[in-house]
Amino acid sequence: MKNVKDPVCGMIIKKSMAEAKYTYNGEIFYFCNKTCYEKIKKEPEKYLKRKEEKEAPIKQKQMSHSPTESVKLKIEGITCAACVATIERTLKKEKGVVKANVNLATEExxxxxxxxxxxxxxxxxxxxxxxxxxxxxxxDIPMKEAKVAKKRLTILLPYPSQYSDYFIPSLLKHLWHFPLSML
Known part of the structure; x- marks a missing residue:
């Protein structure tokens, strides 16, 4: 069987093992899982245009021997090891990138x-x-954490005070640095 590449996550799969397939402009695309299929079904242009954009070079200066700098990027949407591999592989292909490491747990x-x-x-x-x-x-990050903390607090407030010794201190240690206006 022929191997194909999932256009969303970049995973190489066998056609016979594909979870789903999608036809767009007469071309058939195969997917490693239902999540990738759902993503392309919602926004096919986003993922299929990406292939064309990858081929168009990003403006870059001539490579020279120069010192390197390091940057940390907080990335949303990393859910599995395949996501990590896709991001690392894509970054490492770019001229000027010396090293790229993606941490699944911290999404950085x-x-x-x-x-x-x-x-x-x-x-x-x-x-x-x-x-x-x-x-x-x-x-972006603290706002997301504040929403989760607010939800937890809303759930815990109706419980009798006998439980507050257990729940409230652990909740407050996560809330102390948020202004009340965020909650």
Whole structure:
């Protein structure tokens, strides 16, 4: 059987083992799982255009021997090891990227690059072309945590005070750094 590449996550799969297939503009695409299929079904242009954008080179200067810089990017949407591999592989293909490591648990990419060859904005674009969202503002993360904490607090408030000694202290240790306006 012939191997094909999932257009969403980039995983190589056998046609016979594909979880789903989708026809777009007369071309058949195969998917490793239902999640990838659902993503392309909602926004086919986003993922199929990405292939064309990957082929178009990002503006880069001539490579030279220069010191490297390191940047950490907070990435949303990393759910599995295949996501990690896709992002790392895509970043490592770019000229000027010396090293790229993605941490599944923290959803962060640590990238060493040559600033005279590729810029941080280009790295962000590469990650987004891979199908993931880079959180640009540090407020995005605490806001998400605040919503979760508010939900937990709402659930715990109706319980009798006998449980408060157990639940409330652990909850408050996560809430102390959020302004009340965020809750």
């Amino acid at each position: 990419a640590t990238i060493s690059y040559m600033p005279d060859v590729i810029q941080t904005e280009d790295l962000i674009k590469v990650v987004e072309i891979s199908g993931y969202r880079v959180l640009k503002d540090k407020e």
